[in-house]
Amino acid sequence: MADYTPQVIEQKWQARWRDARAFEVSADPSRPKFYCLEMFAYPSGHAHVGHVRNYMIGDVVARLKRMQDFNVLHPFGWDAFGLPAENAAIKHGTHPEAWTLANIAHMKGQLQRLGISYAWEREIATCLPEYYRWNQWLFIRMFERGLAYRRRSTVNWCSSCQTVLANEQVVDGGCWRCGTVVTTRDLEQWFFRITSYADELLDAIDDLTDWPEKVLTMQRNWIGRSEGARVRFPVLPPGGDTSTADAADAIEVFTTRIDTIYGATFVLLAPEHPMVARFAAETGGGASLVDRANRFRAQDRMARLTGEIEKEGFDTGRTVLNPFTRTPVPVWIANFVLPEYGTGAVMGVPAHDQRDFEFATKYRLPIKIVVQPESRPLGEGALEAAYSDEGRLVDSGEFTGMPASEAVIRMAEAARARGLGERTVQFRLKDWGISRQRYWGTPIPMIYCDGCGIVPVPDDQLPVLLPTIAEFSGRGDSPLAQVPEFVDVACPRCGRPARRETDTMDTFVDSSWYFYRFCDPRNAERPFDPADVAYWAPVDFYSGGVEHAILHLIYSRFFCRVFRDLGMVRHDEPFARLLTQGMVLKDGAVMSKSKGNVVDPDDMIGKYGADALRLYVMFVAPPEKEIEWTDAGLEGSFRFLARVWRLVDHLAGTLAAARAPVPGGAALDDDQRALRRKTHDTIRRVTQDLYPKAHLNTAISAVMELVNDLYLFCDRPDVGLGGRRADEDATPVTAGPGTLAVLKEAVEALVLMLSPFAPHMSEELWEALGHRDGVVAAGWPAFDEAVARPEAIVVPVQVNGKLRSRLTVRADVAEAELERLALADPVVRTHTDGKRVVKVVVARGRLVNVVVAS
RNA sequence: GCGAAAGUGGCGGAACUGGCAGACGCACCGGACUUAGGAUCCGGUAGCCGAAAGGCUAUGGGGGUUCGAAUCCCCCCUUUCGCACCA
Numbered sequence: 001m002a003d004y005t006p007q008v009i010e011q012k013w014q015a016r017w018r019d020a021r022a023f024e025v026s027a028d029p030s031r032p033k034f035y036c037l038e039m040f041a042y043p044s045g046h047a048h049v050g051h052v053r054n055y056m057i058g059d060v061v062a063r064l065k066r067m068q069d070f071n072v073l074h075p076f077g078w079d080a081f082g083l084p085a086e087n088a089a090i091k092h093g094t095h096p097e098a099w100t101l102a103n104i105a106h107m108k109g110q111l112q113r114l115g116i117s118y119a120w121e122r123e124i125a126t127c128l129p130e131y132y133r134w135n136q137w138l139f140i141r142m143f144e145r146g147l148a149y150r151r152r153s154t155v156n157w158c159s160s161c162q163t164v165l166a167n168e169q170v171v172d173g174g175c176w177r178c179g180t181v182v183t184t185r186d187l188e189q190w191f192f193r194i195t196s197y198a199d200e201l202l203d204a205i206d207d208l209t210d211w212p213e214k215v216l217t218m219q220r221n222w223i224g225r226s227e228g229a230r231v232r233f234p235v236l237p238p239g240g241d242t243s244t245a246d247a248a249d250a251i252e253v254f255t256t257r258i259d260t261i262y263g264a265t266f267v268l269l270a271p272e273h274p275m276v277a278r279f280a281a282e283t284g285g286g287a288s289l290v291d292r293a294n295r296f297r298a299q300d301r302m303a304r305l306t307g308e309i310e311k312e313g314f315d316t317g318r319t320v321l322n323p324f325t326r327t328p329v330p331v332w333i334a335n336f337v338l339p340e341y342g343t344g345a346v347m348g349v350p351a352h353d354q355r356d357f358e359f360a361t362k363y364r365l366p367i368k369i370v371v372q373p374e375s376r377p378l379g380e381g382a383l384e385a386a387y388s389d390e391g392r393l394v395d396s397g398e399f400t401g402m403p404a405s406e407a408v409i410r411m412a413e414a415a416r417a418r419g420l421g422e423r424t425v426q427f428r429l430k431d432w433g434i435s436r437q438r439y440w441g442t443p444i445p446m447i448y449c450d451g452c453g454i455v456p457v458p459d460d461q462l463p464v465l466l467p468t469i470a471e472f473s474g475r476g477d478s479p480l481a482q483v484p485e486f487v488d489v490a491c492p493r494c495g496r497p498a499r500r501e502t503d504t505m506d507t508f509v510d511s512s513w514y515f516y517r518f519c520d521p522r523n524a525e526r527p528f529d530p531a532d533v534a535y536w537a538p539v540d541f542y543s544g545g546v547e548h549a550i551l552h553l554i555y556s557r558f559f560c561r562v563f564r565d566l567g568m569v570r571h572d573e574p575f576a577r578l579l580t581q582g583m584v585l586k587d588g589a590v591m592s593k594s595k596g597n598v599v600d601p602d603d604m605i606g607k608y609g610a611d612a613l614r615l616y617v618m619f620v621a622p623p624e625k626e627i628e629w630t631d632a633g634l635e636g637s638f639r640f641l642a643r644v645w646r647l648v649d650h651l652a653g654t655l656a657a658a659r660a661p662v663p664g665g666a667a668l669d670d671d672q673r674a675l676r677r678k679t680h681d682t683i684r685r686v687t688q689d690l691y692p693k694a695h696l697n698t699a700i701s702a703v704m705e706l707v708n709d710l711y712l713f714c715d716r717p718d719v720g721l722g723g724r725r726a727d728e729d730a731t732p733v734t735a736g737p738g739t740l741a742v743l744k745e746a747v748e749a750l751v752l753m754l755s756p757f758a759p760h761m762s763e764e765l766w767e768a769l770g771h772r773d774g775v776v777a778a779g780w781p782a783f784d785e786a787v788a789r790p791e792a793i794v795v796p797v798q799v800n801g802k803l804r805s806r807l808t809v810r811a812d813v814a815e816a817e818l819e820r821l822a823l824a825d826p827v828v829r830t831h832t833d834g835k836r837v838v839k840v841v842v843a844r845g846r847l848v849n850v851v852v853a854s
Numbered sequence: 855g856c857g858a859a860a861g862u863g864g865c866g867g868a869a870c871u872g873g874c875a876g877a878c879g880c881a882c883c884g885g886a887c888u889u890a891g892g893a894u895c896c897g898g899u900a901g902c903c904g905a906a907a908g909g910c911u912a913u914g915g916g917g918g919u920u921c922g923a924a925u926c927c928c929c930c931c932u933u934u935c936g937c938a939c940c941a
Binding site for chain 1: 855857858859865866867868869873874877878879880881893894895896907908920921922923934935936937939940941
């Protein structure tokens with residue numbers, strides 16, 4: 001008997017798969033396709049078990065689907081641009097490219113040693129010009145359609161390093177390298193107009209029926225649609241003269257509660273609001289106004305990091321006209337008003353908004369009740385908190401007496417009729433700022449010409465290559481700006497000297513469409529051939545971390561629509577089914593290099609083999625759940641595989657030689673029929689658990705049960721697998737044709753069912769069973785529902801809902817018979833004797849419940 | 855604060871559409887085999903009472919619906935995650 005030596009077997013099969021190009025595919029419209037994708041990887045250096053869990057999950061699905069005769073696209077690639085490469089360059093002097101490519105090489109080896117069945121010939125890395133040129137191409141298409149535009153926006157700035165910082169480089173309000181307090185700077189930056197698709201992205205969420213509800217909720221909240229109205233509060237001159245009020249010169253606010261506008265006793269501006277500068281200019285002592293506003297702006301940055309801030313504000317000394325009450329109300333600047341949401345200005349209705357209430361209480365601003373609940377009227381002056389629920393309007397002019405919900409609509413109409421405002425829909429979702437003042441990213445293909453303005457790089461001059469930079473100091477606002485050969489360029493339109501854009505793109509651009517590139521990864525003419533994408537896309541099964549629930553998955557849905565509107569893809573949604581896999585914890589914490597609790601898959605492969613590692617990770621919990629790493633659990637999986645190995649290895653020669661079709665039912669004895677039933681029932685359970693349910697853990701449980709039954713079945717002299725086995729010479733198998741037939745059926749099904757989880761060992765055993773063409777050619781085992789069905793069933797019998805006995809009966813027993821047997825059961829009788837049987841509930845095949853009254 | 859999900863043996867977890875709670879594994883205990891066993895094969899293992907048959911209790915806590923609830927409804931507690939002044 002040969003021992004189970006995973007390392008030898010695994011290398012053998014990995015080489016075979018590679019040589020046979022086993023997982024390479026091409027579009028074939030005559031076959032059903034299945035696109036199985038795991039989120040591609042950032043090449044950080046070494047993959048730990050937490051990273052690779054996702055790839056194992058996807059691999060089980062890919063291998064299953066292949067066996068079910070789908071044409072399976074299962075590609076992999078690298079999200080290879082990004083900040084860590086640049087940080088490594090600054091710290092260690094390695095070039096980002098060298099660092100990245102070395103990491104890719106190492107991690108690719110790790111994945112290959114795990115036996116993940118990727119179509120490696122389709123591998124892509126986003127940092128290569130063959131890939132990123134299509135980012136540039138798409139950017140230009142978006143620019144042409146007004147989907148890419150430029151405006152001023154704020155970035156983090158370290159005055160000591162003289163550099164822009166990404167959000168993740170800001171640590172506790174300071175620079176990650178020197179600790180200097182981070183300030184802000186306004187720069188011209190590029191944006192993608194994702195808000196054009198806000199409504200569609202929101203509405204289509206309802207169609208994503210195979211996504212986790214949690215992710216859909218997060219996306220809905222992120223898009224944050226709210227219906228309301230914009231209302232203009234005319235600006236009054238410094239004296240407060242109401243006769244000059246003019247809706248054209250006004251502070252516009254956004255509100256969802258225009259019904260409360262008669263209670264608006266002040267207006268609040270964000271510190272960044274443009275009106276602040278105007279007031280300062282018009283009013284004496286204006287400088288202090290700007291100073292105080294700026295103090296809020298600085299404070300706001302710190303507050304984001306520390307959590308809570310106290311609501312604060314100050315009076316600008318100016319007033320605006322409440323357009324409904326026609327009375328002047330003061331304008332304040334408040335630190336909690338967000339500049340980027342709505343209009344950056346809100347009306348303060350302290351009686352009916354909790355924030356306004358707190359603000360008004362603090363600064364003794366008037367509180368006016370305009371909505372009264374039906375039941376308990378609110379007492380003026382006795383208000384302890386804002387009342388923001390439904391009610392009827394009071395003190396609201398012609399709208400008095402109207403239900404608030406109706407007034408929301410009526411008053412918006414009135415505002416529009418009077419030219420004071422209109423109904424609008426406001427989104428929390430903002431346009432996507434993609435400019436990064438970084439080196440290691442896709443150069444934005446734009447040229448600035450003094451004569452022609454902003455000119456895109458012509459398509460035939462793409463890609464705009466990233467120049468090689470020798471030194472990374474981490475200083476300066478944009479590394480590319482320091483490379484004259486890069487910056488200086490002739491204007492494509494007029495030929496005169498011009499300057500290139502020196503910012504690079506957010507790496508989320510790269511990951512927003514890579515799943516299309518996989519369909520046609522070597523295309524040098526276009527991002528992809530629409531025919532290839534039409535065949536493969538959408539992705540049927542997409543799995544990855546829940547941390548991408550919002551950004552990556554919304555951006556990808558956005559890009560899908562952009563490509564659709566460019567006529568390049570035909571579907572509306574890129575990912576049909578999404579699975580968010582749980583993290584792997586060790587010692588109660590997420591694995592991370594800094595915590596020093598990472599488990600390297602290579603170490604585990606060295607000890608137990610890739611198959612055991614895969615099986616353990618799949619078995620220990622459902623894929624969506626987090627798992628706690630235990631060495632003991634891995635060892636258990638190894639023991640299970642070794643147990644399968646011993647069983648199959650003992651029988652393989654005999655079974656390979658046996659020509660043993662399963663005889664008709666009557667020819668089998670009870671044990672043989674029971675094994676057959678178990679075999680077919682297991683196939684049924686595993687098939688149903690695996691896809692689309694992805695209950696990988698329970699599928700493995702079912703296979704383990706089959707193995708346990710097989711061991712018991714084989715504990716008979718003519719099979720010779722009783723007693724101790726490990727170091728004993730094999731006893732010859734002398735069983736007759738019936739036994740051999742059911743054994744062969746069971747063992748072959750076992751090996752095939754195990755193959756998505758433990759592919760190397762399964763191939764090895766499949767070969768030992770006399771098959772030359774591998775498990776995919778064999779196909780996924782089929783089950784016969786009639787065989788899987790038990791002949792005899794055990795029916796529990798309850799009395800008043802308490803389990804009292806069990807009846808073993810034929811599966812097709814009649815209800816009346818079941819009732820009769822239940823009432824005759826001696827144990828049941830002890831609980832029913834002397835009592836009146838009220839009724840007997842018979843759930844056929846499942847349970848009998850006898851209800852008695854005492 | 856708001857929203858979502860989840861609480862089941864010593865542990866990870868299972869349980870179809872409301873129908874035997876604890877599949878499968880880990881750990882532990884016992885048996886066999888053995889010079890040996892940390893290998894292997896077989897068996898046991900929610901708690902309590904009982905010699906056994908059997909009984910009682912049990913799915914975070916409390917109520918409810920039902921012949922019957924881990925599962926459905928209400929209240930509370932805890933944990934995790936997401937959003938956190940979005941007007």
